Amino acid sequence: MCRRFGDSLLAWRAVASDPDFQAVLGAARGGEGWALAELYRALYPRIVRYLRVVEPTEAEDLASDTWLDLAHGLERFRGDEAGLRAFAFTIAQRRLLDLRRRRSRRRTEPRELRGLIQGAPIGDVEEEALSSLGTDWAITLITSSLTAEQADVVLLRVIGDLDVEAVAKIIGKRPGTVRVLHHRALRRLARILHREGVTR
């Protein structure tokens, strides 16, 4: 598994092998602070990043709730580190859906999520692409040029570091559908970047 995405992944090296992970998990279930901290550093930044992209205004609250749900559910969890990551993102996804359901019941005005990304250079992709390939720009490119499903799949796979099966369970689709979605997403990104003249 690739370990070069983000400093937070260094935390996973401590729990990389399954016996080590199971030891950390067991200690975390027993309420050991150091073990919970290991899991927190490995999981929480990814969850926050994902939620900041898909629900910027409520990301912190959703992430906190997700973490507490995860801590509460540790006793019931059985699996490896990838399974725990999928478990965490499943909780995050459910929290996200709950929030959107509550919001729809309150009949608030729907807002365009893609427009809420701070500093998003929407509408000027070419100029931004030529000047910077920063994180915000990359996220904006994905969220503004792909369909919601395609963007969700790509973000879960890249930010969540989840495999196809885990993403399929989280979004409630079949693995084959997930593969089709991210295949189309990458081709679409390639087309856009080529058209905008940033392809070498």
Place this chain on the structure above:
Amino acid sequence: MTDWNDLPEEMRKLQLDPGTIDRLLAGEVEPDDAPPGYSEVARVLQAVAWARHGDELAHEGSHIAVAMELVKKGTPASTSSDRRSRKMSRIHRLKVGGLVVVGALVGSTGLAAAGVLPDAAQDAVSNVFDRVGITIPASGDHPATSGDEVSGIATTTDATGVDKGAEISSAASGGMSQAGQHGAGAAESGAEGADAAPVPIPNEGGTGTADTASGGASDAGTTTADTESDGHSSEGSGNASVEPPVPDVAAVPTAHAP
């Protein structure tokens, strides 16, 4: 939007296999090593993976503390409680399901015995009970076999009055009707009632009847009416005496004296 076919040949030939896609999404493909047309895609995906604001762990202390509290005191108790609750819930569901099934069986059997189920259901229940020796009317066993038959009886029978009504009713209900079997017939009843009244039958006249029925109290009225009508009221009495009214015993089964 530019169609895929409008892109250069180099792009059109570009096909990504699943393995390459997985490596791109996992950040294992450096931009320079990416397939043609995908170097910038690889760069974008790496940028997304590095999406950090540096403040993700700002609340680590408080989050860990709350998690420790949750894990230490909340989880085991709630877990066993949840298990117990789930177990009880299963038992409860089974009980309710059993009651529903029993209720449906008893209810449908009763309705079948009464013969009021829809034809298809009635036939099905009837067949089932026939096999175990219990007779339940089938849908074709309706007491009134046809309107024509009942109508035929009504128009051809020699019976009259109560007897005719009883015969028709009996035919229409398949013998279940008890019309005309209890109590006296209307004529009989009327006769009894007439006997009870202190007037002769047949009645001989309005004034006389009123006089007799009132025990002579109607004299004043008769006289008054006679006076007020200059003797015309006696005409009516006279007419009545000539053609005495026939009491409508069928319409008034029992006569009650005032």
